[in-house]
Amino acid sequence: MIMVIFAHHLHMIDxxxxxxxxxxxxxxLLRYQVVPIALFFIITGYDFHPARSLKMYIxxxxxxxxxxxxxxxxxxxxxxxxxxxxxxxxxxxxxxxIIAGGLFxxxxxxxxxxxxxxxxxxxxxLPTMFLGGIIFQLIFLIKNEKLRTVLIxxxxxxxVSFPDVERMQAPWFIVQSCAxxxxxETGRLxxxxxxxxxxxxxxxxxxxVVLFIWGSVFSEANVGDNIYRYxxxxxxxxxxxxxxxxxAYVISGFAEIEFPGISFLEYIGRYSLYILCVHGVxxxxxxxxxxxxxxxxxxxxxxxxxxxxxxLRILLIVVICExxxxxxxxxxxxxxx
Amino acid sequence: xxxEMIEKLVLEHLKNVIDRDDIDxxxxxxxxxxxxxxxxxxxxxxxxxxxxxxxxxRNLRRVVTVEDLCDLILEMS
Numbered sequence: 001m002i003m004v005i006f007a008h009h010l011h012m013i014d015x016x017x018x019x020x021x022x023x024x025x026x027x028x029l030l031r032y033q034v035v036p037i038a039l040f041f042i043i044t045g046y047d048f049h050p051a052r053s054l055k056m057y058i059x060x061x062x063x064x065x066x067x068x069x070x071x072x073x074x075x076x077x078x079x080x081x082x083x084x085x086x087x088x089x090x091x092x093x094x095x096x097x098i099i100a101g102g103l104f105x106x107x108x109x110x111x112x113x114x115x116x117x118x119x120x121x122x123x124x125x126l127p128t129m130f131l132g133g134i135i136f137q138l139i140f141l142i143k144n145e146k147l148r149t150v151l152i153x154x155x156x157x158x159x160v161s162f163p164d165v166e167r168m169q170a171p172w173f174i175v176q177s178c179a180x181x182x183x184x185e186t187g188r189l190x191x192x193x194x195x196x197x198x199x200x201x202x203x204x205x206x207x208x209v210v211l212f213i214w215g216s217v218f219s220e221a222n223v224g225d226n227i228y229r230y231x232x233x234x235x236x237x238x239x240x241x242x243x244x245x246x247x248a249y250v251i252s253g254f255a256e257i258e259f260p261g262i263s264f265l266e267y268i269g270r271y272s273l274y275i276l277c278v279h280g281v282x283x284x285x286x287x288x289x290x291x292x293x294x295x296x297x298x299x300x301x302x303x304x305x306x307x308x309x310x311x312l313r314i315l316l317i318v319v320i321c322e323x324x325x326x327x328x329x330x331x332x333x334x335x336x337x
Numbered sequence: 338x339x340x341e342m343i344e345k346l347v348l349e350h351l352k353n354v355i356d357r358d359d360i361d362x363x364x365x366x367x368x369x370x371x372x373x374x375x376x377x378x379x380x381x382x383x384x385x386x387x388x389x390x391x392x393x394x395r396n397l398r399r400v401v402t403v404e405d406l407c408d409l410i411l412e413m414s
Contacts, residue, residue, distance in 0.1 A: 043374075044374075047367070047373060047374045049368075052370065060355070060356075060373070060376075063356070064373065064375050064376065256395060263391075266393065266394065270378045270381070270382070271378065271382075273375050273378075325382060329382070329383055329386055332353050332383065335353070
């Protein structure tokens with residue numbers, strides 16, 4: 001989550017500072033973005049087990065993912081209206097374009113039959129996880145394992161081959177959901193084969209590092225935007241690097257180490273769903289781009305402002321998240337009584 | 338707090354999180370009929386506040402069933 005917020009924040013600072021300043025750093029750091037998203041989906045696949053009742057599964061996943069998505073889109077629209085009114089003027093169009101973007105499932109701003117719709121930015125992940133999970137469960141209704149594997153990779157390859165969102169935007173993140181199947185399958189196989197508890201081999205590790213460096217320098221890939229400059233090679237790079245990182249996490253014993261700030265990191269990990277929602281809302285609703293044009297500052301000052309804003313942003317998200325968490329718990333306690 | 342009370346509260350929290358009635362102490366939390374990782378985090382958050390304890394990922398290693406979770410809470414509270 002920290003990396004996801006960092007990527008979005010860096011992009012914002014990049015815009016505020018103007019293309020000639022941090023652009024080179026930002027572009028190089030942000031160009032190959034498959035790994036954090038692949039990690040999310042691989043971990044989700046690790047948790048996978050075929051549902052006994054598909055109806056029940058859909059109901060639970062909708063409650064877990066679609067309800068927060070819907071609430072986040074509405075909250076973003078309302079807050080955007082409010083912040084817009086406070087800073088400039090009351091302009092209801094701002095709210096409607098967010099709602100339209102949320103209903104269609106926009107990763108990029110677009111026009112649907114004359115109605116403007118804006119990108120839901122970070123929130124694309126929730127319906128994608130929902131839809132990807134359902135497609136994965138549907139494929140697991142097929143008993144033949146070979147056919148299942150062929151189907152999973154065929155759907156994944158087709159989705160990866162689909163034009164990027166700049167050229168063609170399918171509704172409801174269908175393409176991204178289909179592209180997530182390969183990551184989910186990787187996670188499932190990692191658990192099935194207990195691969196994270198076995199050595200990966202030197203060749204695998206060296207290949208992963210080389211591919212990652214190559215991807216970061218020469219490629220451009222983004223799961224949300226469905227951009228894969230080098231097609232499946234970018235996708236596979238995301239998988240192998242993620243597997244290596246997860247294996248490194250297991251053998252490092254990082255989960256066992258106590259160090260200052262561990263509780264804070266654990267908090268972010270535990271509430272990553274809420275944090276993603278709050279981050280998605282604040283990106284759409286808060287006037288970050290009104291922070292000011294940083295082009296007049298020196299590069300050092302601009303970086304310092306960027307870091308301070310990043311820390312403030314994380315703290316703001318965590319505070320809102322904790323307030324929401326307390327509210328939900330209080331409501332549950334009330335219902336129990 | 339006695340074990341019986343802990344079991345009752347854990348089952349109540351679990352019921353709230355997954356909105357299902359067919360749950361018991363033998364249920365494997367992350368098993369086939371269990372809860373998802375997101376629901377697990379939700380459950381832990383509620384239990385931490387209820388019992389005023391902190392359950393870290395390290396503590397969770399030995400938790401398989403709801404009963405194990407009750408044992409852990411009994412130990413910590």
